[in-house]
Amino acid sequence: YGEISLKDIDQVVKSSFPLCMRHLFEKLREDHHLKHGGRMQLGLFLKGVGLNLDDALAFWRAEFSKKVGLEKFEKEYAYNVRHSYGKEGKRTDYTPFSCQKIILSTPGAGDQHGCPYRHFSEENLRAALSRMGVNSRATEDVMNKVRNKHYQLACTLTFEAIHGMQCDAGINHPNQYFSDSQKIFQ
Ligand code: SF4
Numbered sequence: 001y002g003e004i005s006l007k008d009i010d011q012v013v014k015s016s017f018p019l020c021m022r023h024l025f026e027k028l029r030e031d032h033h034l035k036h037g038g039r040m041q042l043g044l045f046l047k048g049v050g051l052n053l054d055d056a057l058a059f060w061r062a063e064f065s066k067k068v069g070l071e072k073f074e075k076e077y078a079y080n081v082r083h084s085y086g087k088e089g090k091r092t093d094y095t096p097f098s099c100q101k102i103i104l105s106t107p108g109a110g111d112q113h114g115c116p117y118r119h120f121s122e123e124n125l126r127a128a129l130s131r132m133g134v135n136s137r138a139t140e141d142v143m144n145k146v147r148n149k150h151y152q153l154a155c156t157l158t159f160e161a162i163h164g165m166q167c168d169a170g171i172n173h174p175n176q177y178f179s180d181s182q183k184i185f186q
Contacts, residue, residue: 003050006059012049016181018155018174019116019128020102021045027112032067037105037113039077041097043084048096048175053085098173099152117142117151134161 138161
């Protein structure tokens with residue numbers, strides 16, 4: 001897979017984002033804001049799927065400026081976007097988070113990051129799966145994995161239910177979920 005562009009992003013979110021990233025994306029659109037953990041998790045994922053720096057700045061600016069204003073965005077948030085692309089500070093090229101890292105994260109009050117299979121209530125997870133188009137039988141299989149704390153297997157079953165296809169390798173990285181999905185649609 002190559003680059004994704006901003007004009008396609010809504011469609012790509014629906015077809016190929018894993019639930020953790022879809023949730024962050026929808027919350028950002030709803031609240032025009034995400035706390036630091038959410039900005040890192042979603043921002044590095046978007047970088048990993050090929051959103052270039054200019055598009056990333058435009059993306060975050062469009063949402064945040066609705067909440068905090070353009071000036072505050074440029075002053076307080078744009079630096080961090082450039083930083084995560086390795087364009088500021090120590091110029092470290094940060095890599096997107098793996099499932100393991102996301103599952104082990106500890107979102108606090110008001111945080112939207114984390115893995116929904118691990119961090120959502122059962123009710124919220126069921127509602128989210130239904131919005132993704134997972135049927136009730138597959139949902140029960142997913143919930144079974146969640147109860148046994150097999151979060152990545154739960155995500156793999158979701159992938160299989162949505163794509164109607166086996167995912168033998170299993171899901172171990174949100175960007176792998178994305179690229180495996182894109183391969184199916186191409
Ligand atoms: Fe995201 Fe991985 Fe959790 Fe799936 S298992 S929702 S890709 S963190």
